[in-house]
Amino acid sequence: MPTILVIDDNPSVATALDVLFSLHDLHTLRAESPRAGLELLAREAVDLVIQDMNFEADTTSGDEGVALFHQIRARHPDLPVILLTAWTHLESAIDLVKAGAADYLAKPWDDRKLLATVNNLLELGEARRELSQARAGERTRRDALLQGHDLRGLVYADPASEAVLALACQVARSDLPVLVTGPNGAGKERYAEIIHANSAVAGGPFVALNCGALPAELIEAELFGADAGAYTGATKAREGKFEAADGGTLFLDEIGTLPLAGQVKLLRVLETGRFQRLGSNRERSVKVRVVSATNADLPALIAEGRFREDLYYRLNGIELRVPPLAQRPRDILPLARHFLPPGKRLDEDAARALQRHAWPGNVRELRNVMQRAALLARGDVIGAGDLALPAAAEAAAAGGDEPDRASIEAALARNGGVLAQAAADLGLSRQALYRRLDRLGIPRG
Numbered sequence: 001m002p003t004i005l006v007i008d009d010n011p012s013v014a015t016a017l018d019v020l021f022s023l024h025d026l027h028t029l030r031a032e033s034p035r036a037g038l039e040l041l042a043r044e045a046v047d048l049v050i051q052d053m054n055f056e057a058d059t060t061s062g063d064e065g066v067a068l069f070h071q072i073r074a075r076h077p078d079l080p081v082i083l084l085t086a087w088t089h090l091e092s093a094i095d096l097v098k099a100g101a102a103d104y105l106a107k108p109w110d111d112r113k114l115l116a117t118v119n120n121l122l123e124l125g126e127a128r129r130e131l132s133q134a135r136a137g138e139r140t141r142r143d144a145l146l147q148g149h150d151l152r153g154l155v156y157a158d159p160a161s162e163a164v165l166a167l168a169c170q171v172a173r174s175d176l177p178v179l180v181t182g183p184n185g186a187g188k189e190r191y192a193e194i195i196h197a198n199s200a201v202a203g204g205p206f207v208a209l210n211c212g213a214l215p216a217e218l219i220e221a222e223l224f225g226a227d228a229g230a231y232t233g234a235t236k237a238r239e240g241k242f243e244a245a246d247g248g249t250l251f252l253d254e255i256g257t258l259p260l261a262g263q264v265k266l267l268r269v270l271e272t273g274r275f276q277r278l279g280s281n282r283e284r285s286v287k288v289r290v291v292s293a294t295n296a297d298l299p300a301l302i303a304e305g306r307f308r309e310d311l312y313y314r315l316n317g318i319e320l321r322v323p324p325l326a327q328r329p330r331d332i333l334p335l336a337r338h339f340l341p342p343g344k345r346l347d348e349d350a351a352r353a354l355q356r357h358a359w360p361g362n363v364r365e366l367r368n369v370m371q372r373a374a375l376l377a378r379g380d381v382i383g384a385g386d387l388a389l390p391a392a393a394e395a396a397a398a399g400g401d402e403p404d405r406a407s408i409e410a411a412l413a414r415n416g417g418v419l420a421q422a423a424a425d426l427g428l429s430r431q432a433l434y435r436r437l438d439r440l441g442i443p444r445g
Helices: 012-020 032-044 063-075 087-098 112-147 159-172 187-198 216-224 260-272 296-303 307-316 329-339 348-356 362-376 391-397 405-416 420-425 430-438
Strands: 003-007 025-030 049-052 082-083 103-107 178-181 206-210 249-253 275-277 284-287 288-292 320-321
Touching: 003 032, 012 025, 012 112, 025 032, 032 049, 049 063, 063 082, 082 087, 082 112, 087 103, 103 187, 103 288, 112 159, 112 405, 159 187, 159 320, 178 187, 178 296, 187 249, 187 288, 206 420, 216 260, 216 284, 249 329, 260 275, 260 307, 296 307, 329 348, 329 362, 348 362, 348 430, 405 420, 405 430
Parallel strands: 003 025, 003 049, 049 082, 082 103, 178 288, 178 320, 206 249, 249 288
Antiparallel strands: 275 284
16 A cells, blocks of 8 residues: 655644545555654655645745755655645745656645546656666666676667577577577677577687678588589689588578578588588588578568478577667667767767667668768767758757657656656657656656
8 A cells, every 4th residue: 555644734634635545545644744754754665745835833934844845855866745835835836846846736735636646646656666676677687698698799778689688698508500580780690699609619610601692603612612623713622611610600691592502401411410512522520500690581481482491490499589770779879879989979969869760771770870970070979960860860859749748648657757768768858858848737756
């Protein structure tokens, strides 16, 4: 049952609030003076405070109520405080709302409005606690991943990225082949490197081959090697990627582009660990952990007869799905700052524009945008104009697409009433959010 502390030296006021709250399953504590109220706060768990603005020792100025609020704020910065005020102290109450009070109500108050305000603040407090617990859990998980694994310098902040990273670290110690899927530019190779770095073959080589970057006639030579004279221009024997990766990890990027003839031979190597170089009858043995990646829909390619189903299941011991950057928005600013050279920083308009952009090119696009902006910016501070993003994002950065009341209230609820986090969620600076709250009449506390 939520607990509300009423600090008021008028017994009739305290009793009326006690009766009102008890009818709505709210527990009330009572204090008749600022000192008694502070003592109760020091030893009791309280969810909300309702305090008077003036007490018998200070019946005219309201200074004692102001001092009480500031003491509560200093000792319990996250505790919501509602002010009860006479009209003579209305200006002081408004000033305290600007200083962080949740709301104020003039005496005599409206029961329905008071209950609505109290319930909203209690729900907001619960959401804030849940958010705090979730963030604490995130920090614990991040620390565990960082301390127990080699993350290869991966920069991330979004829970969606954390989930993929945790799975990559979990499967790394197994012998299962891993298929990393996701759009171009999302960072699939980095996850392959993390799998290798945390695997039983971490001390062996990590060899990468982009299957889509070579002509079909050269793919087999790249994979399996070739003896001298195996094809035109092969003047000497060459080692293939499987031999180079022996005792380590072979990363096959864009596996969906591998020609069918190469798929047959790749399947045999995966099943037997044996292969022949082009132009050779000698069988060679290797022990290689295979991680492959694709942005293609392999089941669709199978249905079209362009990819072997048996190879798909051989490669897909476990699938690691890397989401596009747009689906992990909390990664955007940490990555953007990571890509900037030392001494360069983003202003708030630039940060807002980055968060509003759709990032069809994912992390690769973000890296290119930041490198270009760092080169073109005239000073150390990068503004929205330096990013050269599409006009829609620049208009949003200029404040042309302001969120409505529903969007703001939803963002506040998602972020437990923490204004800085809600502002980032909405793609606004804190100052812009403050102005929007004031225009819409939404309390800041």
